[in-house]
Amino acid sequence: MPPEPQTISHAASLPEDSALILRALRVSKTVTAPGNEPLTILREASLTVATGEAVALMGASGAGKSTLLALLAGLDTPTSGEVELAGFTLNNLNEDERAAVRAGRVGFVFQSFQLIDGLTALENVALPLELQGVPDSTARAKSALAEVGLSHRLHHLPKVLSGGEQQRVALARAFAGTPAILFADEPTGSLDTATGERIIDLLFALRDRHQTSLVLVTHDPALAARCNRGYRLQGGVQGGELTPWQ
């Protein structure tokens, strides 16, 4: 059973009656810079995401958005503070236990798509389904690719797909596993404006259809505005500071 939710001092606009899928409490990240100097990237960040909610993480380059995303998704551990994802406090968990939390619950969309070169579009989408042992993984992957309009590109390798097409494959892959929460890291960062807009439309359409919670990292206020709520991450010498926005 998940532990009782704890009080979060900086949480804002918390929908009272929704369960939380994600929350961070005073999360900091300090790394050792060259010359053995400690460097704080993120300072005491707190946030919440309710089930089904879309939350934007805004900020300029270098403000620590990707670092925060990694901490929230359990890809990295904070120096201090607590992260709770899908009812589990990640701090106490080792890497494999955090993987167990992610397994089947968390989806990703990356700025650089992260498709596997040697696999076709269909195989890339089927991979997480195969990992989950889904019996009809190929059929589901096909329908996920149909949802993003790529039925005609099933057997093509990533290198022959355009950037927009690659990101649509990545979206199909992310939603095919029906995750409870999706982390999207600058999903339009590698695309031109028009393509980026179509990708975002697609992302939100899929999210609405699958009722997926979303954490969207972006530096684009227009994009952030499409989310229910947002936080702004302000970079600084003392480390990035997170404040509610919108």
Added chain:
Amino acid sequence: MAIADRPKPAFKLSLFSLISLAWRGLWRELRSGALITMFLALLIAVAAVTAVGFFTDRVDAGMRAQAAEFLAADGRIESPDPLAAWQQKAQALGLTTTQTLEFPTVILAGEHTLLVSLKAVGAGYPLRGALTISTEAQNRQIRQGPEEGRVWLAPRALALLDLNVGDSVQIGQKQFKVSATLQREPDVGNFLAQAAPRAMINLADIPTTGLVTPASRVTHYLLLAVPSGMSPSVLNTLAKSLPADLSIERPENSQPAFKTAFDRAARFLGLAAMVAVLLAGAALMLAAQQYNRLQQDPAALMRAFGVQSRHILYLYTLRLVFLALLAAVPGIALGGLAQFGLSALLGSLLDFQLPPPTWLPVGFGVSIALVALLGFALPSLIRLQDTPPLRVLNRQLAAPPTAAVLLFGAGLLAIGLLVWLQARDAWLTTYVTGGMVISFGAFIGIVWLLLQALRRYPTRGVARFGLARLARSPWSSAMQIAALTLGLTALLLLGVVRGDLVATWQNQIPNDAPNFFAINIQPDQVPELTRFFKTNHIEDAGLVAMHRARWTTFNGKAVNADQLTGQAKRLAEREFNLSVMPEHLAADNKIVAGSWQPDAGWSVEQGIAKTLHWQLGDELTFLVNGTPVTAAITSIRTVDWNSMRPNFFVLGSAGLLPRQSAQFITSFYLPSPNVEQQKALLRAFPTLTLFDLNQILNEVRTLILRASQAVQYVFLFTLLAGLVVLLSAFAAGEAERIRETAVLRVLGASHRQIMNSLWFEFILIGLLSGLLASIAAGGLGALLALKLFDLPWVLDWHIPLYGLAAGVLLAALFVPYLGRRVLALPPARSLRG
């Protein structure tokens, strides 16, 4: 959070899904080319070992099936004394028995005489197998010896004596009728039986010939067979009651001369195949490191998707196991085909049909593939399970490299296991494994040092960039160059050193080596015989005096043969042939202790000195023609028996041995066919006894030729494995190179500058590898020649030239290809990855 609250993944990977994932992933990656080098390396390794495995397995099975025939019995007791008492005892135990006798004697046919190896066989001979005889044109198999009063002669004896079947000959005091030609007997016997033609009579005729007296040098054999239904352990019961100087020879340890030669050939073939496997291992190691780099992203993604680290390890291990099985199938098929080539080369040397191959080598091939892959490739992939999932956001992060100790420890273990599986010999395993490790380690060390030294050397432009690339990761550059060196060493060994070795080996017995020995030459015949040789243009090895003598005292004490055992006892019981030291040591003799003193003491051969515990300075007395002759040992010699010249275990100084008591001996060369010349010689010197060595020489020559062809044939696989090593060494780091080139091009480097930097880098790699490979190939060649083949070795100064040229040539072949690869994509695409 309580332990019970530890998270469970929303899905669980079953063993079935892991297997299915691993299998499908394997297909994808084979298709995409990521695993093709590993696949090829494995295929070649498996083909090499199974080809040799299938063939040696067939020879072994054939030999086992024929084994009882080699003795014509299930067991045999050999003795210089009659064995009648033991025959009774064996019969009492229920064994079937018969006796045979063998000794050299001269048979007379009218004017002609001929030394033959006489064999008298008892009733029931042969107990196992059959004789082949012919009375007219046709051969037939028969399971009994000649009747009383009849003799069967080998075809050569009939030809030399101008006889036909139906004629008569005299053996000792008895006349025999030649009733058949003896084509083949199961238990061929010793050297003499091959040097002098066989005559076979019935054992019951022996007393009337008057040839066998208590003093005769006769070998008695008691042949034993276990009747069907009786346990073979009865032979052990008999063996236990035998005195120390008698033993029962069994088919499994009584091997025809060729069996020993074949065992040795099989071992060389096995090792040649193993060299292919070890080279494939080097290719696997490099390819696995490359594959490890390629798999970082998929592993990170899987980790981000929530796959447990141990499942990632299982996944890659299963994938390798499948790869091993997948490569083993065509590998075994290729090995199965290749063994026909080996059987064609060597099978004709056997006088039995090879049985069909068994399935045993298939299992061996699969085990080799698994050991090689798990030992050489898996350690490189083992840390993929620790790929940080954060790599999906930050590509700078990567799985930690496998500890060098694990990487090389596993490789070492695999090498040891592979060599042991092949050779089943702890000493050889240690030797080969140690050799591989030391040379590979030395290559890496030398290259590392050279790179460090070159890095300090001030360079500019393309040279600096090429060098920087090599020096930036000196460890992996050194490994690449070391693997390349290994491949080039194999190629040089095969291309140059092997040719030199085989030529030296085949020339061991020159084509015009003496092929006849003549003995029983009386002192007064010497001038006449010398003239005969001269007028008939026959080159002889010189007439050498030979004295029959008995060894009587050792350092003043009487020699008692009964206190000696084995070979020493036999030597002490028999007469020695002594000769006189020539003024100068013959070319085929070498002094290993003491000094050559033609006018003092004895000079003895090293082997016999060891058997009889003779040492320099020991005093020996020989009874020569009734006169005791005493002197000290002044030198110990080695003798090259391959020279086919008369040589002696014991030589005495000129003053010790009186010339008048001597007989003479010589060897000479007669081109074949030579029956007429032999007859002329025997007519001119009727008392002369001739040994014809042609048959033995031909067999030895054919064996050497075929064995060397077979080893070369197996080395084809080694060559292929060497090429795969080269391929994987050059291909290593291609992806990184493409990215770096893109950066250079963005910074404004021209095509020409990029190509120049590639040329610089690869010619340097080629030269370094070529130089090291020449040294290694030269050293290995010397080691093989001196230690393994016992051949003189002359350093071939072409080797370094070939080595350097081969290195540069490989660079020249590879750079244009690599250039096309790195320059094919626009820099932006390459950088985007």
